[in-house]
Amino acid sequence: MAKLTNFSPLFLLLFLCARSSAAGNYNVLTFGAKPGSGDAAGAFLKAWSAACSSSAPSTIYVPTGNFLVSQARFDGPCRSPSIKFSIDGTLVAPSEYTGSSGASGHWIAFSNVDGVSISGGRLDGRGALLWACKSAGRSCPAGASSLTFTSSKNIAVDGLTSIDSKLFHIVILQCQNVRLRNVNIHASGSSPNTDGIHVQMSTDVDVVRANIRTGDDCISVGPGSAHLWIERVSCGPGHGISIGSLGRGQGLHEESVRNVTVKTVQFSGTQNGVRIKTWGSNIPGHVRQVVFQDVLMRNVQNPIIIDQNYCPENRGCPGHNSAIKIDQVQYLNIRGTSATPVAVKFDCSRRNPCSGIRLQGIKLSYQSRQAQSSCKFANGVASGLIAPPSCL
Ligand SMILES: *[C@@H]1O[C@H](CO)[C@@H](O)[C@H](O)[C@H]1NC(C)=O
Numbered sequence: 001m002a003k004l005t006n007f008s009p010l011f012l013l014l015f016l017c018a019r020s021s022a023a024g025n026y027n028v029l030t031f032g033a034k035p036g037s038g039d040a041a042g043a044f045l046k047a048w049s050a051a052c053s054s055s056a057p058s059t060i061y062v063p064t065g066n067f068l069v070s071q072a073r074f075d076g077p078c079r080s081p082s083i084k085f086s087i088d089g090t091l092v093a094p095s096e097y098t099g100s101s102g103a104s105g106h107w108i109a110f111s112n113v114d115g116v117s118i119s120g121g122r123l124d125g126r127g128a129l130l131w132a133c134k135s136a137g138r139s140c141p142a143g144a145s146s147l148t149f150t151s152s153k154n155i156a157v158d159g160l161t162s163i164d165s166k167l168f169h170i171v172i173l174q175c176q177n178v179r180l181r182n183v184n185i186h187a188s189g190s191s192p193n194t195d196g197i198h199v200q201m202s203t204d205v206d207v208v209r210a211n212i213r214t215g216d217d218c219i220s221v222g223p224g225s226a227h228l229w230i231e232r233v234s235c236g237p238g239h240g241i242s243i244g245s246l247g248r249g250q251g252l253h254e255e256s257v258r259n260v261t262v263k264t265v266q267f268s269g270t271q272n273g274v275r276i277k278t279w280g281s282n283i284p285g286h287v288r289q290v291v292f293q294d295v296l297m298r299n300v301q302n303p304i305i306i307d308q309n310y311c312p313e314n315r316g317c318p319g320h321n322s323a324i325k326i327d328q329v330q331y332l333n334i335r336g337t338s339a340t341p342v343a344v345k346f347d348c349s350r351r352n353p354c355s356g357i358r359l360q361g362i363k364l365s366y367q368s369r370q371a372q373s374s375c376k377f378a379n380g381v382a383s384g385l386i387a388p389p390s391c392l
Contacts, residue, residue, distance in 0.1 A: 024058040024080070026051050028067070035065025035089065041072050052078035062087040062121065069108070070094055071144075076113035076152070083113070087121025087160075097130040097143055097166055105167070107144040110152055117156040123147060125165035127191060131215075134192045143167040143193070149175050158182055168195040169214065175202040183210045189237030191215035196238065203227050210234075217242045218270070223255035223285065233265040240272030240300070241265065243287055245310055247279040247324050255285035255324065266296040269339075273303040276329065278349070280309045280320035288327040288356075297336030303364050304331055306378070308349040322349035328356040329380075335363045343371035343388055346378035353377035357392060360384045 026047040033043035044060075044067075051058035058080045069091045093107050107125065110116055125146045133140035143166030149155050153176040161184040162169040169185045172178050180197065187194040196212040199205050200222030206229045212218040218235035221228060221243045235241060241262055246255040267273045274292040278285075297303040306326060311317035326348060343364035348354035357380025364371050364387065375391035382390035 024051070024054055024056040025061065026058060027061045027063070029063060033062075033067055035063075035067055038068065039070045040067040041070045044069060044072050045074075048074045051080055051083045052076065054080045056080065057082045057084075059084045059086055062089045062091070064088045066090045066092050068092050068094070071106075072108050073106070074110045074113065074116075076111065078113060082115035082117070085116070085118045085121065087118065090122040090124055092124045093126045093144070093146070093166070095126040095129050097133070097141055105142065105144055106148045107146050107166070109148040109150065110155075111150040113149075113152045113155070115154045116152065117158070118160055120159045122161040122163070123165075124163050125169070127164045127166040127187065127194065130166045131188070131191045135190070145169070145171045147171070148173065149178065151175070153177050155179070156181070160184070161186070163187065164191070165194050167193050168198045170197045172197070172199045172202050172205055174200075176204055178202065178205045180205075180207045181209060183207070185210065185212040185214055185218075187214045189213070189215055195220050196235075198222060199225050199228060201225065205229070206231075208232055212238060214238045221257055221260060222246075223249065223257065225260070226258045228260040230260070230262045231264055234268070235265065236268035236270045236298075238270050240267060240270045240275050240302075242272065242275040242277055243290065244275070244277035245279055246277070246285055246287065247281045247283040247322055249283050255283055257287045257290075259289045261291045261293070262295070263291070263293045265294075266298070267300045267303075268298045269300070271301050272305055273297050273300045273334075274305075274331070275302065276306045276326060277310050278308045278322045278324040278326075280311045280317035280322050280349075282323050284323045286325045286327065287329070290329045291332065292330065292334065293332040295334045297334065297338065297364060299337050299339045301339045302342075302345060303336070303338050304334060304344045304362075306346045306348060306354060309347055321351040323352060324349070325352045326354040329354070330358040331360070331362060333361040338364050338366045338371050341366050341372050342374050344373035344391075346375045346391075348377040350377055353379055355379045358382075359386055359390055359392065362386045364388065
């Protein structure tokens with residue numbers, strides 16, 4: 001409480017009123033954040049400490065304005081059963097990428113929290129200088145992802161906008177029960193490594209209504225993910241929605257993904273549509289129970305693709321024989337246009353052929369002509385209208 005002596009009496013009165021009239025409401029201005037001036041990270045962290053240590057449900061309020069935040073780690077566990085960030089303003093990252101905020105991997109990061117939600121708000125990762133460094137082929141740090149949740153559960157994000165991340169926009173790592181709703185993600189189509197949403201080692205994750213335009217995967221699903229629901233997403237520019245890459249780990253554990261539904265999505269001008277990608281390596285694992293349904297493709301280079309021979313620079317893939325087994329993958333009602341002649345490509349593992357692939361209602365064309373499909377070590381069934389004709 002010693003800090004309060006710095007405040008004017010009026011401010012103190014307002015502060016006390018605000019606290020007593022709505023217990024558990026924490027406005028970052030009260031903690032010293034000033035829009036448009038100075039680093040607000042300290043004020044955000046003080047608001048977090050107050051909310052986190054309260055026994056009541058709490059709200060942290062960020063009013064309109066641009067708040068420069070060098071880096072913020074919101075760590076739990078908290079006493080408060082729920083903490084809501086209600087954000088009307090913009091959090092702005094430093095544009096340089098060499099300091100702690102740029103090199104450390106995370107800009108705004110939550111870990112070990114339960115019951116945290118974010119409503120509204122805009123994150124401006126200011127990645128342009130780092131993208132330029134990477135694009136010039138110089139040696140640059142990887143950069144920081146804009147928003148990360150690690151080892152957390154019961155998380156909700158609704159109405160957030162993320163622009164120009166240095167690395168991934170949103171990362172969900174080792175979490176359970178995460179709802180992402182009405183998320184808007186935007187970075188240049190040529191920005192490197194700016195995946196929209198990356199999910200890894202997490203279960204029960206929903207992404208519903210997202211608009212994603214970025215330079216890498218719109219959504220990427222890494223190893224250890226199960227029970228994912230992705231619905232009403234528009235993607236493009238970007239590299240599509242991808243399960244994988246899997247099988248790049250150290251071989252210490254399986255790299256598996258199961259029960260993923262991707263439904264009512266559209267891709268515009270993307271590199272891939274719906275993709276499953278595994279390294280041609282010895283790491284074992286599986287991908288199973290995946291449904292891609294009601295998908296519209298507009299001018300997509302690889303609308304439907306399984307690539308089990310991924311091996312950039314041909315290093316570390318002896319025999320190119322992926323040990324990851326792909327089983328029970330359904331493609332239902334997938335329509336639109338391919339930007340290349342091969343619209344359906346199943347390049348599976350010789351050692352571990354794909355099984356249980358199901359195609360139903362596929363209508364993909366290439367320049368108003370029939371497109372082609374290509375199968376290697378792929379088994380399954382096709383029913384209903386299938387264009388290009390199935391090669392299963
Ligand atoms: C698959 O995941 C969904 C959530 O996306 C869940 O509702 C459903 O019960 C899961 N199915 C199985 C068989 O685990």
